[in-house]
Amino acid sequence: MSQHHLPPPWSKEEFEAKLRGKSSGYHIHHPFHVMMAEGKLTQKQLQGWVANRFYYQICIPIKDAAILSNCDDREIRREWIQRILDHDGYKIGGIEDPGGIEAWIRLGEAVGLTREAVTSLRHLAPAARFAVDAYVNFARRQPWQEAVASSLTELFAPHIHQQRIDTWPTQYPWVQAEGLHYFKQRLTQARRDVEHGLRFTLDYFSQTRAMQERVLEILQFKLDVLWALADAIMLDQCHIEIQGPKHG
Template sequence: MNAVTNTDLPWTREEFEEKLREKGKGYHIYHPFHVMMYEGKLTKEQLQSWVANRFYYQIGIPQKDAAILSNCPDKEVRKEWIVRITDHDGDGVNEGGIEAWIKLGQAVGLTREDVTSLKLVSPGVRFAVDAYINFARQRPWQESVCSSLTELFAPHIHQQRISSWPTMYPWIKEEGLVYFKKRLTEARRDVEQGLGVTLDYFSTSRAMQERALEILQFKLDVLWVIADSIMLASTTIKVEDRDYLRQPR
């Protein structure tokens, strides 16, 4: 009989959570585009491009959460998780995050039509967001919950924008920051639920825990690709390069 080694044993709950949190080193807050944003180096057009493209991700979030609900047989989990949809869609009384993001677009100088028409969304952003939604539709609901755990790292980036934008981008209307202020409390609540499900479900073996880390890395990659695509879409291309890009292959 083969002896069980330390590398076969599951990490303790505390060790597993620490491994998950360590993934924050790859969060898109460290992407060059987001570093430029924090340092106040983006042009107005680049910031507008970011807002317009990220709207596609915002409208994908409740679709992802609806997919999780449709795959989850646990009533108690569904009762807690469903609030995420109204957080973004609104509930007829309270304005949701999607509407708050549209107002962010207006605060940076876009029209409602600019944002909601999706005409400014790059193909790379569409591909990455659609891949994330499809993952939630096709994989076990616990894996989809795990993929949402990038919200572990979100409060910091929201606070960063609230603190730095009034100084770095004083031309942005203050009401545009409502979305980030709203998510400060919502994300912390969401983390508690998502982390609890992940720690419970994936702690049965080391292999399962490593699978959870792979899933979280997948979501980090999605966010990184979104930032890559936005950076490319908002980079000025010379006229001769534009002509080349239009030539048939």
């Protein structure tokens, strides 16, 4: 098909609607997460989820650093760097924030794991590692604009965070309340991140229909990563309890 016969780009409103329409593939609909919301996970299974997802948490700032290393736009870098600070934490002058990774470790402690059990990664399922590594490698190797677009699963993240805040105190009353801090802080952070990432994506990728369709493919890839991660955790927890055999 010649360039003249390509369909025109969608309007930014249509494009955004198509991006948001991908929510049906978000992992909030995965059987494991449905079970979690309904209070059907055992303590061992919830611990296993926290332990496995920790690898995703520690790779988020690595992914974001890869985007920054490829990005030649100073204004984008100035905003994007906040994501690394959110997760790694920071010490600036007399101000210190332990960050989201530390909050996740405390979530692990709140569900009954030791800090060492979480940070050692000894409970990490191999398939979970592969899924997360696929995302980090995408951010390293693809153009930074595409890596920015891949972050747009955050469009759907506040809903899943709010769901945990709302359901865990009732469904899992044994989880210490302070463990929910990570989800509470991400409600604000994810919405801020989405505003930035979405604004850039709608502006940059609305030049042609082909570019817009490429973003839909990228967003589907990221949704597939999160779904595969949930698959890996569910399969792991169906067969191996958190105190059981270690992966060699």
